[in-house]
Amino acid sequence: MNVPKAVEPGPPWDYAELVREYARGGGGAIDLGTGGGEFVESLRDHLPPRTAATEEWHVNAPIAYGRLSALDVDLVWCRSLHLPFQHETFDLVIDKHEELDPWEVARVLRPGGKVLTQQVGPNNWVELQRFFGAATPGNRGDSRVADFGDIRGDYALGFAEAGLVVTRNEEHDYRVAYEDLGLLVFMLLITPWTIPDFDVERDIEALLALEAECSTDDGLVMTWSRFLLAAEKPA
C-alpha cells in the first residue's frame, strides 16, 4: 500500500529508534494493540527475549499470532484496556496508535519500568472537518468526524496520577500528500472510527469538494498529527 509522502518535516523523534533504545537491557516487554504484528517483527532482534503483544481485533489476532509465535513472541487476544497479566510483569510497555489505560500500564510495569507510546494527535486529517457536516451527537460542532478529545493530556495526567514520572510529552503536526483521492478513501475505509458513518456513495460530493480544495502538484495534501509520551515507574 502506498503511504503518503511528507511535504513538511515529520516528527522530531523516530519511534522505532526510541523503542530500540528503551528496550536495551530490559527483561520483559509488551506491545499493546499490535495489529498484524509487523512493527514487533521489524524490531524483534532489539526486543527482550521475553516479549509479548496484545491484539483485540478478530481479523488481526490470528495474523499477529502466526507472525509473532514464529518469533517467540506471545500473542494475547485481549483489549489493551484490560491486560491479563500479573502486577509488575514488564520492564517496557510500547504502544503505537492503540488505546491504553494509564493505570493498567502502571500496574503491569515493574519498578524502574518504562512506557513509550506514539499516538495519532487531535489535528490528524483536520481538513476533513470542513467537508463532513450534518450533525452527529457528540462530535465537534456539526462535523461527522469523530472527536477523541485531548488524549495526550488525559494519558499524561493518567500516568502521573498512577505514580509514573512523565519524561517525554511532545506533539507534532505536518502535512503529507496522498497520491490521489482513492488512497485517502481507502484510508478512511480501513479506519472506520474516523467518520463512523462514512459512505463513499453518499459522501461523494464532500470527497470531490475536498479533492478540489486540497489538491496540489504533490497530491492531495492533508495534515498528519502525532504525539509521543514516555513515562517511568520510580524504582
Ligand SMILES: C[S@@+](CC[C@H](N)C(=O)[O-])C[C@H]1O[C@@H](n2cnc3c(N)ncnc32)[C@H](O)[C@@H]1O
Ligand atoms: C491503528 S491500529 C495500530 C496497530 C499497530 N500498533 C501499528 O502501529 O501498526 C490499532 C488497533 O486497531 C485495530 N484495527 C485496525 N483496523 C481495524 C478495523 N477496521 N476495525 C477494528 N479494529 C481495527 C488493530 O488491529 C489494532 O489492534
